[in-house]
Amino acid sequence: MPEKLEEVLTGERLAALERTLDLLVKLDEMGVLETVGDVLEPDTLRYLFKYLMHPGLLKVADRLDVILDALGRVDYEAVNKNIDLVNKALKSVPEEAEPVGLGGLLGALRDPDVQRGLGFLVAFLKALGKSLAEEKEPGKA
Amino acid sequence: MAKEKVVILGGGGGGAILANLLPQDRFEVTVVDKSEYHVFLPGFLWVAFKGQPKEKFRRPIKSLLKPGVNFVHDEVVGVDLNERTVHLKGGGKLGYDYVVFATGAPLDFDAVPGHRELVERFGDFYSTLENAEKLHRTLASMREGRFVIAIADPIYKCPPGPHKGTFLSYELFKRLGVADKVKVVLAVPYPHVYSSKTIADVIEPELEARGIETHTFFTVDSIDLEKHKIYSLEGEELDFTVAAVVAPHTGPQYKVEPGNVKDDSGYIKIDKYTSQVVGFDDAYAIGDCTNAPTSKSGVTAHLQAEVVAKRLQGFDARYSGRTNCPLITDGKGLFVISDYDHPPIPVRLSGLKRFLEELFVATYWSAIKYPELWDPIFEAYFEASAPEVFLRYGGW
Structure with a gap:
């Protein structure tokens, strides 16, 4: 172990120390050091980590590669174009929708809004079916 | 009020963490170990298969203990639970109010010929x-x-x-x-x-x-x-x-009186939840030297040390038998998560778990020395990843 300060403070270390001290002064002037000191209490850390370590978050973090891969392939323009439509429709759905039988369905089909929604769904189903066929036999759909 | 004397036998993971967790205004803590060095056992893998320097995984026990914790470098040759005395190879004796066995499980290289x-x-x-x-x-x-x-x-x-x-x-x-x-x-x-x-x-x-x-x-x-x-x-x-x-493992080789606190394999018989030595309310055993029906692992020793630290302070604490043994491949990892009530839950190999294992190895010494920093993190992790919690999520 070096005993004298000049043995410890080589030129490189002195330069690094000066930069560190400058940084510390800056952090102190901004109140960061005092705040960090106040925050670093066992109970603050306990509640912070309890909040962060949610099992759902651990599960998501574990699959971050899979999730990012999926998110990277999302067509955000298409999502952006339709998201308001979907949000509005979801909000309008009553909390407890009435059950509908075959007779009720035929009656509902006379409603122009249902007809428009069905048109959207049929177009969506057609596109979905086409994608499924392409996935099964590429180039044949 | 006079401080209560706690003698911890062994300065490995469990012993050192327990010593650092006990408040010194209430306890006079002494750690006894035949070695001056604490060795991070999982580091053997890093030395053997990655060629890392062995010095990285060995530190003087004294340097890991908080100032104020006594360290006695001597070998335990006997413990008399009735007389509350620990006998040392050097001829010395230590009296105690509480004794904690944390001497690990020695390997028997003579059990298998060759x-x-x-x-x-x-x-x-x-x-x-x-x-x-x-x-x-x-x-x-x-x-x-x-x-x-x-x-x-x-x-x-x-x-x-x-x-x-x-x-x-x-x-x-x-x-x-x-x-x-x-x-x-x-x-x-x-x-x-x-x-x-x-x-x-x-x-x-x-x-x-x-x-x-x-x-x-x-x-x-x-x-x-x-x-x-x-x-x-x-x-x-x-x-x-x-x-x-x-190699086959054994229980502590030193003599313990009464002899019936050891099981047939020589392990110290404890209550699996409280770590209390069966029949003695002033003796505990943690880590590999016990007969607890759970994995012999660093996590077990760590969690049992926390339980004993709390119980010595008068709090009710129980060890659930939780394991978190990492199993790593060259690029991914998983944790074997179980407890006394749940066999290992379904887990997948992932990059995150491989990183967490590397992080655990890198921060091991810090976790031993500064339990006040790490305990809130570990507590939150073990709570969030408890088998019954993750089973609701279909595993991890």
Whole structure:
């Protein structure tokens, strides 16, 4: 172990120390050091980590590669174009929708809004079916 | 009020954490260890298979204990629980108000004929840093043949250790450019490649994908170094060029009075929840030296140390039997998560868990020295990842 300060403070270390001290002064002037000191209490850390370590978050973090891969392939323009439509429709759905039988369905089909929604769904189903066929036999759909 | 005297036998993971957790205004804490050094046992894998310097995984015990904790460098030769006295090899005696056994599980190299000679020739990754270093030199010079990892007793510390050694040795041979000439072989005493079928089902395809040869129901009985053969209790034999065998473990070798606090294998009998030595309210045992029906692992020792620290302060605390044993391949990892009420839950190999294992190894010394920083993190982690919680999420 070096005993004298000049043995410890080589030129490189002195330069690094000066930069560190400058940084510390800056952090102190901004109140960061005092705040960090106040925050670093066992109970603050306990509640912070309890909040962060949610099992759902651990599960998501574990699959971050899979999730990012999926998110990277999302067509955000298409999502952006339709998201308001979907949000509005979801909000309008009553909390407890009435059950509908075959007779009720035929009656509902006379409603122009249902007809428009069905048109959207049929177009969506057609596109979905086409994608499924392409996935099964590429180039044949 | 006079401070209560706590004598902790062993300065390994459990002993050192417990010593650092006890408030010094209430307790006079003394740690006794025959070694001056604390060795991070999972580091053997890093030395043996990654060639990392052994100094990284060894620190003076004194440097890990908080100022004010006494350290006695001497070997325990006897503990008299009736007289509340610890007898030391140097002739000294220590009286106590509370004693905590944390001396680990020594390895018995004489239980399997030929084992001592095998370790002397090749080294291993379970006994000492020096032997781990020797195994690295042995493996680094292999250009062809069979490297066999086998187990002599189904109860051993760090249950995924042999599997980690298997994957890491494959990685080493790949780096050396001889993975196609050196066959890695794993032989285990259980019916599947891991004692839990849930975990075995996850790692089996990984072993297969690397061309690693596996043998089940293979409990090492004897080793013939001249013929380069390992024989099993089940009547099978395996050829090897180099082999590393996990030795049977034993309970503490020193005398404990009354003798009936040790079980037939020599382990200290404890209440599995409180860690209290059966029949004594002033004696506890934590980590590998106990008969607790859970994995012999660092996590067990750590969590039991926290329970004992709380109980000595008058709080009610119980150890759930929680395990969190990491099993790593060359690029991914998983944790074997279980407790007394749940067998290992379904888990997947992932990059995050591999990173967490690396992070755990890197921060080990800090976790021993500064439990006040790490305990809130560990507490939150163990709560969030408890088996009954993750089972609701379909595993992890």
